[in-house]
Amino acid sequence: MTPQELLKQLYDDTLVGNGPAVLELTHTGLAMNLGPEALLYEALIPALEEVGARFERGDFFVPEMLIAGKAMAGALEVLRPLLAETGAESIGTVVMGTVKGDVHDIGKNLVNIMFEGAGFQVIDLGVQVAPEKFVDAVREHSPDIIGFSAFLTTTMPMFKANINALAKAGLRDQVIVMVGGAPVTQEYADVVGADGYAADASAAVVRAKELLQRRRRAALPA
Amino acid sequence: MHTVLSSANRTVTIGHDQPFCVIGERINPTGRKLFQEQLRRGDLSRVEIDVAEQVAGGAMVLDVNMGTPLADEAALMVSAVKLVQSLTDLPLCLDSSIIEVLDAGLAAYRGKALVNSVTAEDERLAAILPLVKRHGAAVIGLPNDEREIPDDPRRRVELAGKIIDVATGRYGIPIEDIVIDPLAMPIGADTTVGIKTLETIALLREKFGVNMTFGASNVSFGMPDRHTLGAAFLPMAIAAGLTSAIMDARSPQIVRSVKAADVLLDHDPWGSAWIAAHRAQQAQAQQAGT
Numbered sequence: 001m002t003p004q005e006l007l008k009q010l011y012d013d014t015l016v017g018n019g020p021a022v023l024e025l026t027h028t029g030l031a032m033n034l035g036p037e038a039l040l041y042e043a044l045i046p047a048l049e050e051v052g053a054r055f056e057r058g059d060f061f062v063p064e065m066l067i068a069g070k071a072m073a074g075a076l077e078v079l080r081p082l083l084a085e086t087g088a089e090s091i092g093t094v095v096m097g098t099v100k101g102d103v104h105d106i107g108k109n110l111v112n113i114m115f116e117g118a119g120f121q122v123i124d125l126g127v128q129v130a131p132e133k134f135v136d137a138v139r140e141h142s143p144d145i146i147g148f149s150a151f152l153t154t155t156m157p158m159f160k161a162n163i164n165a166l167a168k169a170g171l172r173d174q175v176i177v178m179v180g181g182a183p184v185t186q187e188y189a190d191v192v193g194a195d196g197y198a199a200d201a202s203a204a205v206v207r208a209k210e211l212l213q214r215r216r217r218a219a220l221p222a
Numbered sequence: 223m224h225t226v227l228s229s230a231n232r233t234v235t236i237g238h239d240q241p242f243c244v245i246g247e248r249i250n251p252t253g254r255k256l257f258q259e260q261l262r263r264g265d266l267s268r269v270e271i272d273v274a275e276q277v278a279g280g281a282m283v284l285d286v287n288m289g290t291p292l293a294d295e296a297a298l299m300v301s302a303v304k305l306v307q308s309l310t311d312l313p314l315c316l317d318s319s320i321i322e323v324l325d326a327g328l329a330a331y332r333g334k335a336l337v338n339s340v341t342a343e344d345e346r347l348a349a350i351l352p353l354v355k356r357h358g359a360a361v362i363g364l365p366n367d368e369r370e371i372p373d374d375p376r377r378r379v380e381l382a383g384k385i386i387d388v389a390t391g392r393y394g395i396p397i398e399d400i401v402i403d404p405l406a407m408p409i410g411a412d413t414t415v416g417i418k419t420l421e422t423i424a425l426l427r428e429k430f431g432v433n434m435t436f437g438a439s440n441v442s443f444g445m446p447d448r449h450t451l452g453a454a455f456l457p458m459a460i461a462a463g464l465t466s467a468i469m470d471a472r473s474p475q476i477v478r479s480v481k482a483a484d485v486l487l488d489h490d491p492w493g494s495a496w497i498a499a500h501r502a503q504q505a506q507a508q509q510a511g512t
Contacts, residue, residue, distance in 0.1 A: 062410035062444025105372050108413050126367065154290045154319040183252055188291040 003034050007043045010075075014047035017067025019074050021188035026075040036082040040119060044072050048117040051204040062110070065202065069117035076116065092144040092212050093120040095137045097176075104151035105115035107181055110201040111147065118205045120145075131158070131165035138171045144215075145208055148194075150181040160192040175212045180204060225360050225465075226432045227283060227313035228333040234282050234313050236401065236433045236466050237387055241489050242354055242456075242480045245336075246281030247439060248272045249292050249302065261290045261298055266305055273309045280481075281471035284310070285338060286327070287317035287476050295320055299327040307332060315362075315468070321349045329356040337361040338468070339403065340389075342381040343368050351393045360399035361389070362435060365422075369458030371405065375421040378405060398433075401466070402426055406436040406459075409451070410444030416455060420462045427463030438469035438476070453479035461487060 001009070006029050013021040022044075029039045039042035051068045054060035059176050083090075092117050098108050105127050107162045119154060123141050125133060146166075151154045159179050166172040178196040179189050189197035225236040236243045249272045251257040257268050276284060286306060288298035293320065306314060316327040324337055339362035340350040354476040356363045365372065365381035372378050382402045404422035407415040419441075423434060434444035441455050442448035453476045456467060460483040469478055480501060484490040 061446055062408070063413070066411065103366055103368070105371075106408060110411060127370070152319045153291065153295070156291065183289055183291060185255070185258065185291055191292060 001028070001032075003029075003032060003038075006034065007034065007038070009041065010043035011047045014044055014068060014071050014075070014190065015050055017064060017069075017071045019067070019071040021148055022071040023074050026078050030078075030082070033114060035086070036079040037086065037088055039075070040079055040083070044075055048072055048114075051117070052114070052205060053200045055200075060195075066110070068112055069113035072075070072117040075111070076119065080121075092142060092208070093121045093123065094145045094147060094208070095125065095134070095143040096147040097122045097125035097134060097137075098127040098132045098147070098149045098151075099155050099162065100128055101158060102150050102152055102155035103127045103153055104181075105148070107151065107201075108147075108149040111149070111180065111204050112202040114205045115208070118209070120205075120208070130160045134162050135165050135169045135171065138166065138175055139169075143175055144212055145176045145178055147178045147180070147204075150179070150184065153183050156181070156188065157192075159194060163193050176208070176215060178204065178211070179206060223433060225336075225398055225401055225431035226334065227310045227315075227336050227360060229307060229313045230332040232313065236435075238427070238431075238433075238463065238465055239489065241464070241484045241495065242464075243435075244280055244458055244465055244471050244477060244480060245283040245285050245435065245468040246272075246276035246279070246470045246471035247285050247437070248276050248470070248472065249284060249306070250317070250510065252287065258290045261288065262265050263296075264301075266298075266301055269302055269305055272496040273306055276471040277310055277312065279471040279474070280477045281312060283313050283315055283336065283466075283467055285315040285317050285468050287338075288323070289318060294324045296326040299323045300330045303327050316359075321353070324350065325353050328353060328359055331357075335359045336401065339364050340385065341366050342384045347385065347388050351389050351395060351452075354389075354399070355393045355395050360401060361395070362401045362403055363389070364375045364403045365469045373405075373418065375425055376419050378422045379425045379429060382432075384429065386430060386432070397430070401433045401435050402430070403436050404464070404473050405442045405453075406438065406461075408440055408443035408445075410442070412421050416461075418442065420458060423459055423462040429475060433465045434463065435463065435466040435468060438467040449473050449475045452476045457483040457486075458478050 010025040010217050098105055115122050148159050177194045179194040186197050196207045198207045227234045286302050288295050288302055315336040315338050318324050336360050337354050340346050341364045342479040363385035388399050389400050404417050404419050409416050438452050442451040456479055485493045485496045
């Protein structure tokens with residue numbers, strides 16, 4: 001297998017969510033001296049982007065998104081320490097949680113898998129996460145993005161409470177705030193002062209990348 | 223065990239010896255941007271269409287949810303209850319997670335409504351059950367607590383037991399007026415959840431004999447050909463003991479699947495309703511052809 005063939009095969013197997021094959025090809029690729037960055041940026045990430053695009057078009061369905069994301073996450077476990085050694089810039093870190101008063105987590109877990117699939121490091125705080133826990137997590141992990149999930153109209157107001165808690169701790173400007181969940185809308189996200197909203201897991205990743213790129217560009221010295 | 227719901231001049235009985243109760247899910251703005259904008263302007267014209275379509279589709283009870291961010295949900299609920307009751311005599315299921323919205327809706331409602339819903343969380347039980355008792359309504363109980371939505375059917379049954387104990391013991395609500403939701407989760411996210419729902423239904427039936435309902439459209443979330451999945455899963459759940467569902471009453475495929483289950487499980491003696499529906503459809507087709 002040539003390096004090109006391997007990358008193509010890795011792309012194809014990630015696209016269809018063949019976890020064992022993805023893991024094996026990742027090891028084979030490394031043994032062939034394909035660097036972790038090549039595997040990530042020339043096969044895995046493009047495959048997940050294609051998964052997202054197909055999902056957006058209605059050609060792919062939730063289970064397919066899930067297995068592709070899981071296959072990718074398996075490869076990343078191998079690659080992440082190597083990428084850290086090469087000093088490659090991390091794609092980003094996301095802290096995620098379902099807000100206080102709410103125990104719904106299916107949507108949040110889908111979003112997590114797609115974020116991991118896109119190469120982000122995801123720190124999942126679980127459900128019933130109080131504002132002070134989000135604040136602590138921002139202090140501890142310095143994430144690029146923090147995501148709040150709510151499934152109920154009664155728990156959505158916690159978005160605002162969380163954002164206020166971040167502001168009070170002086171951390172609001174250090175992190176991109178994204179919100180989502182079944183009853184959430186763009187208007188609502190705007191009103192509570194979130195930076196981003198998306199209607200589904202795949203769109204959330206696209207939006208996160210846009211927001212992150214904008215922020216990093218703004219941070220560059222002129 | 224019979225759960226009897228009513229409007230001003232019609233009653234609907236939910237029970238294991240009754241035809242399956244189709245609760246129309248459509249009067250709900252979640253995920254419907256245009257409808258939300260209309261509601262924020264106080265425009266309820268879409269509700270009229272949703273009522274007509276669901277009545278025509280065979281709904282027996284209508285769920286009313288006015289959950290619109292940044293709107294006065296209580297005022298909308300009152301308007302919607304009055305409007306829907308002026309359009310149809312089907313009993314209603316008042317659906318909100320906000321206590322004040324349920325209270326206002328129940329006060330405006332004529333008859334005995336179904337409240338959607340209470341969980342096994344102490345705070346929710348203490349806030350919602352007194353309302354249910356005061357208005358003489360029935361209530362849907364969701365077996366999740368402060369910690370989790372349990373995966374394990376036995377844990378769901380425990381939490382259902384807690385709801386039943388508190389409602390009957392502390393608030394004097396008859397067990398007939400408690401409808402438990404066995405929790406139908408999306409199989410697209412995990413294909414083992416369908417079996418868990420069926421197990422929960424069977425356990426609940428054996429242990430409490432209560433009526434049950436679930437949100438049938440949840441099951442097929444994220445999957446293609448959702449109607450076929452719904453039409454397959456509902457009869458399985460009905461055979462296990464489900465007695466009603468909040469579902470898409472506009473889909474002939476899904477509604478027919480539950481009507482067929484009624485015949486096959488002897489809830490439609492001599493298949494009379496099934497045959498009558500067939501004749502009505504034939505007559506309609508003939509009329510359309512002439």
